[in-house]
Amino acid sequence: MSGHRLTLRQTPALRLDLRGVLPDTLAGLSVAEVERLPLACGRDLVPLAEWFTVEATPTADADTVAALHLVGDLSRVDHIGHQMASGRLRIDGPVGDGLGVQMRGGVIRLHGSARDQVGCEMSGGELHIDGDIGDFAASTLPGSMDGMRGGLLAVCGCAGDRLADRMRRGTVLVGGAVGDFAASRLVAGTVVLGGRCGVHPAWGMRRGSVLFADPTVAPMSLPGFVTGGGEMAVAWQLMARDLARHTDFPALADLPRRAVHRLRGDLAVDGMGELLFVT
Amino acid sequence: MSTIRLHGGRLHDPTNGVDGDVRDLVVRDGRIDRLAPGEPADESIDISGCVAMAGGIDLHTHIGGGKVNLARLLLPEHHRGGGDDPCRHVTPGTRDTGRRYVQMGYTAAFEPAMVATNARHAHMEMGDTPILDHGAYAMLGNDELFLQMLAEGAHPDEFRDLIGWTLHATKAMGVKVVNPGGISAFKFNQRRLNVDEPHRHWQVTPRQVVHTLARGLHALGVPHPLHIHGSNLGAAGNIASTLETIDALEGLPAHLTHVQFHAYGNEGPKKFSSAALALAEAVNARPQLSVDVGQIIFGHTVTASGDTMRQFANAGLANPRKAIFSDIECEAGCGVVPFRYREASYVNALQWAIGLEIFLLVRNPWQVVLTTDHPNGGPFTSYPHLIRLLMDRSFREEQLAKLHPEVAQFSALKSITRELTLQEIAILTRAAPAKLLGLRDRGHLGEGAAADIAVYRDDADRERMFTAPELVFKDGVLVSRAGRLTAEPVGGTHFVAPDYDLSFAQTLRRRHARHGSVNPDHLVIGHDELCACGRGGALLPVACLQGQDRGAP
Numbered sequence: 057m058s059g060h061r062l063t064l065r066q067t068p069a070l071r072l073d074l075r076g077v078l079p080d081t082l083a084g085l086s087v088a089e090v091e092r093l094p095l096a097c098g099r100d101l102v103p104l105a106e107w108f109t110v111e112a113t114p115t116a117d118a119d120t121v122a123a124l125h126l127v128g129d130l131s132r133v134d135h136i137g138h139q140m141a142s143g144r145l146r147i148d149g150p151v152g153d154g155l156g157v158q159m160r161g162g163v164i165r166l167h168g169s170a171r172d173q174v175g176c177e178m179s180g181g182e183l184h185i186d187g188d189i190g191d192f193a194a195s196t197l198p199g200s201m202d203g204m205r206g207g208l209l210a211v212c213g214c215a216g217d218r219l220a221d222r223m224r225r226g227t228v229l230v231g232g233a234v235g236d237f238a239a240s241r242l243v244a245g246t247v248v249l250g251g252r253c254g255v256h257p258a259w260g261m262r263r264g265s266v267l268f269a270d271p272t273v274a275p276m277s278l279p280g281f282v283t284g285g286g287e288m289a290v291a292w293q294l295m296a297r298d299l300a301r302h303t304d305f306p307a308l309a310d311l312p313r314r315a316v317h318r319l320r321g322d323l324a325v326d327g328m329g330e331l332l333f334v335t
Numbered sequence: 336m337s338t339i340r341l342h343g344g345r346l347h348d349p350t351n352g353v354d355g356d357v358r359d360l361v362v363r364d365g366r367i368d369r370l371a372p373g374e375p376a377d378e379s380i381d382i383s384g385c386v387a388m389a390g391g392i393d394l395h396t397h398i399g400g401g402k403v404n405l406a407r408l409l410l411p412e413h414h415r416g417g418g419d420d421p422c423r424h425v426t427p428g429t430r431d432t433g434r435r436y437v438q439m440g441y442t443a444a445f446e447p448a449m450v451a452t453n454a455r456h457a458h459m460e461m462g463d464t465p466i467l468d469h470g471a472y473a474m475l476g477n478d479e480l481f482l483q484m485l486a487e488g489a490h491p492d493e494f495r496d497l498i499g500w501t502l503h504a505t506k507a508m509g510v511k512v513v514n515p516g517g518i519s520a521f522k523f524n525q526r527r528l529n530v531d532e533p534h535r536h537w538q539v540t541p542r543q544v545v546h547t548l549a550r551g552l553h554a555l556g557v558p559h560p561l562h563i564h565g566s567n568l569g570a571a572g573n574i575a576s577t578l579e580t581i582d583a584l585e586g587l588p589a590h591l592t593h594v595q596f597h598a599y600g601n602e603g604p605k606k607f608s609s610a611a612l613a614l615a616e617a618v619n620a621r622p623q624l625s626v627d628v629g630q631i632i633f634g635h636t637v638t639a640s641g642d643t644m645r646q647f648a649n650a651g652l653a654n655p656r657k658a659i660f661s662d663i664e665c666e667a668g669c670g671v672v673p674f675r676y677r678e679a680s681y682v683n684a685l686q687w688a689i690g691l692e693i694f695l696l697v698r699n700p701w702q703v704v705l706t707t708d709h710p711n712g713g714p715f716t717s718y719p720h721l722i723r724l725l726m727d728r729s730f731r732e733e734q735l736a737k738l739h740p741e742v743a744q745f746s747a748l749k750s751i752t753r754e755l756t757l758q759e760i761a762i763l764t765r766a767a768p769a770k771l772l773g774l775r776d777r778g779h780l781g782e783g784a785a786a787d788i789a790v791y792r793d794d795a796d797r798e799r800m801f802t803a804p805e806l807v808f809k810d811g812v813l814v815s816r817a818g819r820l821t822a823e824p825v826g827g828t829h830f831v832a833p834d835y836d837l838s839f840a841q842t843l844r845r846r847h848a849r850h851g852s853v854n855p856d857h858l859v860i861g862h863d864e865l866c867a868c869g870r871g872g873a874l875l876p877v878a879c880l881q882g883q884d885r886g887a888p
Contacts, residue, residue, distance in 0.1 A: 197411075197412065197415065198411045199409070199410060199411035199412045200412050201655045201656065201657065
């Protein structure tokens, strides 16, 4: 199956909305048809060719996965991979807000950084990012009650505030530092923090796991969290081996040989969640 | 001086006793007129096969003021990904609200819960709603000043003047009382307040509040009688408090609003039953009473009410689970709770049936008005569906059969054979609301009336018929053709200006200086300011009733 490469010719003055430009949507279209796709630019709709050079890219593999490749400084381009359900999307260059929002399947690989609301309300698929991301990643869109509900968000760089707010399911890995209120109001799911975090981590957490994978991050005193809670050697081994598979995060490879210290909380709500500190 | 002649259509004009007669309708300078013998019309439109009525009037719909905005803010997810239809939101923005009403043939809508301190916002928001004429009812009966005066046993004239001043200051069409005394009692930790139960702090009862307000409005001659949202909204067995509230009026005229939510018994295995018959009998026996129904419509909506006490009680049922509650300057309150009415729910199915029972059991159509209490029972966009339910018995029974089996099997609705006629629908949706509001030149097609006209293509499927009228005129201007807007004029503001003792302003200043947090003089909206709030729309003062017109005391 063939794919497309879209190269941004110049940085737009206004925000460009790439909703609807998805690998499987474009798969059946000719170059001319792709060029005519309407994009929201500021308050107007413009044809895609106004901003992008479109090329067809025959893929070598015989599989049936649709592929899309975006190239350029996309920092003013929002909603890339919005509601993506299948296919492969590769991006070279920084992107704007809302990357992979409500994504359901497929794989997005971003070689660059992204702004706010990465992977909000995503329910499946994989979202890999080389660089840094902004606030509200893997959390809710304004007004919604549930954040991320499945899939994987893996960020090698740093993340901003409110990472994984109200998340219910799935896995979030962040290699670098994260901002304030990481994993706040977490309902379930796993959040792994490879670096330092800001104030009030796991504030209002109901269930789920937050792992502090950097051994230099000591267990901190957190209101609402208490030490202890049963034998967990087996559970930890299962979790550690699963996380060690992520080769993009060399620090995690060592996890099965490490021990963890566990806090439970947040007792202000259900108190069924856990904070794990690698020792 | 241009004239438009609509010919060949059947007219339904209950106010003037016209029931489906084929007559010409002539519009001249925004008014309904007639042609002199031999005078040609500038424009002639053939509307044969159509039914012409006055523009629809919704006398109870939450379209302005703080809580609708809170409802919009509470549900941003409704604005998302809606495709072409901006009205997926159950509380559409002002512009879509005006447009959608007009597309259904409505030309006026009234906001029932305007707080005095918030009146400017309410008028601005309604002014921002295009095409529709609008007005609002000021909320009284839970503000500290009123309750204090009642506790002190103030003279009835003082209450008359307080009401008169409030109407003058807020440029309102009438007065609404919401859960009489209850919103205030909630702040003193009372979780319910029955009609004869004293307010914990002020020691006054809802009975006193209702009677005092109804008497004051009657003394002022305000055409729209007290608009009552009674005690114990939505609670099983609340028919008792509804009937007690009617008793409290002691024969004074009143309008009971969204009565569907106030007509519940507590019989049967689930301790929740229909009391529509008891309510309808009370209304049938009292010609001075009128009601609007507040029909529920299945699906998602948001309930936005001044009744903080009852909304708090229902907050556990919120769907999605979020809600807003607030006190407003010790004058009133508000509670916004999103909700989903489900066909499979016994309670919701029964509520649906109770609403329809009330429509069909109240004998005199002039005493009942078609509303869903938008957005509380459902969005106003469901009116065509509701009209079909009332006009088409087989359709009604088809819907009833889909509901919770116990309701489908035992509801009294099954045995009601009445089907409303087009004439009766014209009463429920235009003529009666106009009469209840004292709008003498609206809601009918007589000579001299404002040329607000809706022309519907006659169709056996009444839902389709009332969804998109062929033509809609607002003050003689064609504003919509087959559901497409053709013009967007600014609507006018209806308000009353009753006579009251002007020296009351002094009393008010004294009291506010001692007990209040705002300067009462700042609350007064002048005519110029009202005009500015309404984006330059017409000011439409409504005359107060004199002497005998007020009816029995």
